[in-house]
Amino acid sequence: MNRDIGLDALLAPGSVAIIGASTDPTRIGGRPIAYMRDAGFQGAILPVNPNRTEIQGLPAYPSVASMPCVPDVAIVAVPGAAAEQAVADLGARGVKAAIVFAAGFAETGADGAAAQDRLLAAARVHGMRLLGPNVLGLFNARIGFYGIFSASLETGYPLPGRIGIVSQSGAYGTHVFAAARDRRIGAPICVTTGNEADVTVGEVIGWMVRDPDTDVIAVYAEGIRCSASFMAALEAARLAHKPVVVMKVGRSERGQAAARSHTASIAGNDAVTDAVLAEFGAVRARNTEEMLDIAYLATRRIYPMRNTLGMITVSGGAGVLVSDAAETLELEMPLMPPETQARLKTLLPFAAPANPVDCTAHVFNDMSLVGQFTEAMVDEGGYSSVLAFFTHTGGAQSIAPRLRAELSRVRDRHPDRLYILSVLASPELVAQYEADGFAVFEDPTRATVAIHAMGRFGAAFARGPGSKLPAVPAIDLPDRSPDEAGAKRLLAAIGIEAAPEQSCASAEAAVAAAAALGFPVVMKILSPDIQHKSEIGGVLLDISDAAEVRAGYATLLARAKAAAPSARIDGVLVAKQLRGGVECILGIHRDPVFGPVAMFGLGGIFVEILRDVAFRRCPFGEAEAMDMISGIRGAPLLLGARGRPPADLGALGRMLSRLSVFAHRAGPRLLSVELNPVLAMPDSGGAYALDAVLELEAPP
């Protein structure tokens, strides 16, 4: 079944039926009719109710079968069991899509999940798409379609605009819509997805990417149910240069607990979500305001590939504040060229025109100076984004008309830049500034956060395909999790080196191996049943002569026997003891939503205490691996901090990339890989996995 079919019928229907239609415009089966009539929906509205012949001034029909025509979409406003029957009836009539308001399905437990499966099956058998169940619904104000029973429309309809809202939560989705409306931000389409038995957030994003009237997509998600459609939609948005701003909640442990109890979601590992959103160039907002700020600014459709911020301000204090925020965000604020600074100083001696360009309130004594200063910033400073802090002065009627004229002149000459005003002005004046092509923010810090996001979109839109994946041979996984030597053999086949080592089944073999490798050596117990060797004292370091090898062999066997009497013991691994590198950890785990995910971190406290790690979905090439490595806070340690030589980053990057390709190819039986430690040697000395644990699921 082509899963794109039916979304047009759902989101932009030409006609609509309401099953369980009500004469009361405040009831669940009455609100959609009232809203659509009020908003002027142009298509047929077919109320279905066995007890009425007329509903809210429209002819009503006793049953689905008796409807005079087949609508594109049907709103199912009847509870539980009746909803199941209605869906079956609608499918049989050839209706393309249904919105099922009723709760009591998968969100309530096993019985509800079974009922939801039946509901979905009843729709699928007819190729009908389903929104919900347990859904508040959706609206598309462009055509006056309100398949929703939210009271939020009572306090006002959406404004025209080019933002689409997609939300798993109905209450929060309409909160976002209402907050946008109250801020005079136009978001005419809002789709809530509820239990997502069929239509998911990802599919709706995909539809909005294809919709020529939507430029910006604002998403609220608690858990991603279908990662494939979600990622495909994000990538389509990136290629179409449509910004996607995402609020994904469930970040904290408490939040994740709350998300599980709220809907039947898998909240997923939050760091993985961050990594996936970054991979596809979606920007994550921390709260509703930030989401609306970013979406609002994005509607200007200017996404600088390399974002630089120039600020003109009448308050040095505001300049400091914005500089602080920009530095935290790593948004560049290059200084103005010295000769421009000198020239501006002659125009206005009180000015401090470095960047922020503090022109003080004196600038309003000669309004042409505002234009000259701003022009200099755009022309000579070359900033892609210009923030002007004029506070209440920009809202004063005595100043605003001349200010608008000066700024508009600059904008008309350089329409490719992003212009943001931070002013306290009446809504009417704000609308005039906006009509001139300026975005308006009251708060300069919030403006800075949104400006930074535009650069992240720009960089993502400009990005080419990912770097080339390394050629890694196909690997036949064994039937069970291998011991350390086995794991290292598998890794060797894909080009991941361990320290020189040998498996030894006797003390004398160990002595010979140690002599051949050269002292000092490391000795480790070798057993497929003992994965965490150091916990049982199964690793001996600094073994420096043959006598110590013999003693060590006996010690390891005794410890293994004491700690795990039933474990199969394959002998002892003798490895050359490497020194002088930086300890790292490379890992793979299988995310329930996004599949295998690679992790990189430095050893010990960096991972365990500081959680200083980078994640990325597998597979990826070396360039992406290098980004992960250089992105951790402790990266200076690898780059040669504190007088050390730099570590062999190239070798680390190759190892990480190869591991990611291996994990992707290995399929779902690969549960996890942990290479801990990996020793990154100085200069071009290579990188070696000193230990390897590989967990496999038993074959089916």
Add this chain to the structure above:
Amino acid sequence: MNRDIGLDALLAPGSVAIIGASTDPTRIGGRPIAYMRDAGFQGAILPVNPNRTEIQGLPAYPSVASMPCVPDVAIVAVPGAAAEQAVADLGARGVKAAIVFAAGFAETGADGAAAQDRLLAAARVHGMRLLGPNVLGLFNARIGFYGIFSASLETGYPLPGRIGIVSQSGAYGTHVFAAARDRRIGAPICVTTGNEADVTVGEVIGWMVRDPDTDVIAVYAEGIRCSASFMAALEAARLAHKPVVVMKVGRSERGQAAARSHTASIAGNDAVTDAVLAEFGAVRARNTEEMLDIAYLATRRIYPMRNTLGMITVSGGAGVLVSDAAETLELEMPLMPPETQARLKTLLPFAAPANPVDCTAHVFNDMSLVGQFTEAMVDEGGYSSVLAFFTHTGGAQSIAPRLRAELSRVRDRHPDRLYILSVLASPELVAQYEADGFAVFEDPTRATVAIHAMGRFGAAFARGPGSKLPAVPAIDLPDRSPDEAGAKRLLAAIGIEAAPEQSCASAEAAVAAAAALGFPVVMKILSPDIQHKSEIGGVLLDISDAAEVRAGYATLLARAKAAAPSARIDGVLVAKQLRGGVECILGIHRDPVFGPVAMFGLGGIFVEILRDVAFRRCPFGEAEAMDMISGIRGAPLLLGARGRPPADLGALGRMLSRLSVFAHRAGPRLLSVELNPVLAMPDSGGAYALDAVLELEAPP
């Protein structure tokens, strides 16, 4: 001179003169008169202008000398040199305070600074207080006093209320006022301090603490000029239970550069500012919105000593969002008691009443449920703060009146709790909720940040005096910075232990010392001229026998001679080599604003790469030292992470506290102390300074 004198005349004058009064109500010398007449200032207004007999309907006087009476305060609206003369004339007439608008003083360089000194001297000689120069002025709307030339009053006067604003920056201070006014937050007093030749931010805070009509103080600062008055004011505010919320900019390196160019400020070390604000219980806001959010909520005057948050919500999504924010802030959200949860589930089966208490929109079907749920949260959940997320529903006219009745009933029974509504409602409805005793926020995340701040105020207000300072003997500092052995002797006198060690002037003495201490030992070059020994190879570790001691002695002397031929060499320090502890760094530096400041961190990468350090102003007792130690991110390493025994925290805390008392007593000649490393031994094994560097200024 009593520095409190004159502030009443400045901030709440009974009469006012305007030197350089203008007939034009938009000019610097005209605006104050226009505003005061418009706002109904009750006292005498005396315009002074040699060229007019009447100004804006008031009789004008040709000179200061000719004024018919002596006003409390004078506004000096004439430029540079004329301002100096006016100040002298006003002082001679016995005017108690002057506001000097003129720029061109310390902010412009050395000449301006000299002019500012003359201005100040002219005022001081008569005991007159001075606001400015280079100041926008101040207003006190309670008495209609507008000693300010800001255009921000054109778009509306302040609303009545109990918030006072103090700002070094005029433009930003009035931005904060205007933003507050536009949000309908009452802030009737706003004082900007400009160059602070005389009156500082700290003194104005102190005045507001004493003002019975001000409950909450909002401060914008770029650099603290007088730390004594600032800290005294913060402590007075804490003791008076008046919350102070501070925006201190100049956080980032770029921000600090901007602050220097903006006013003649010393931006100070930002981490030190954080530590000082925390010490006195002031809360730092990250931006204007956060400052206003916190100030607004603080006007409810409920500051929980132990803050717990209960949330009732119609959206599970909002619950997740707030849970995430609370976890980041470490704001506790304990679960509801299980039996209460069970009872609420019987009232409303759709509810998930753990905390957040998700009661879904179904709760509005029976409005009494809102009351029952909220009452259960207050009564049985016992939360000190209750956040109710009702979004647009709380703004619907069909729901609001019954909702208000239910919530007010709960509030009347438990008026000691902090109640916050997150609703989208009309300004009129918001005002009604506020009159009922509820704070109203549109955004639940912002509400959470403000709620958290109330608990920080509550904890600070409840705090007793600091813990007892250790008895540390007075120390006579030597005339010059001592060498390592000398530094350790000074520290030993105040109870800070080094590893057992001996200064040795010959190789044979070193051999004998090593034998007495026991091998292995550490050997270090001993010279008052070589502070950073390891940089020249001046430290040898793992010296294990007499031959190595002899060789080491020669090596160290040779290296010292090569690296610093003119250095005086006192010999070599031989110390017992301690092993097995956790490496820490304890330091002291002299902050230009706040004096000696102690630093604590873990060794190596923690300080140098991760900047994981705690600061506190000296002196302090052991309890505060323990707070610093346990507050760093790497603290788990000291508490026994990764299977290690815990380090001797008590010994570390004692050392840090003693060091802080020593630094305080030592006076300004002590520039810095660095104990690096300090080894905190396992269990109760003590803590030892393995190296000590102490920098002194030469005696005067």
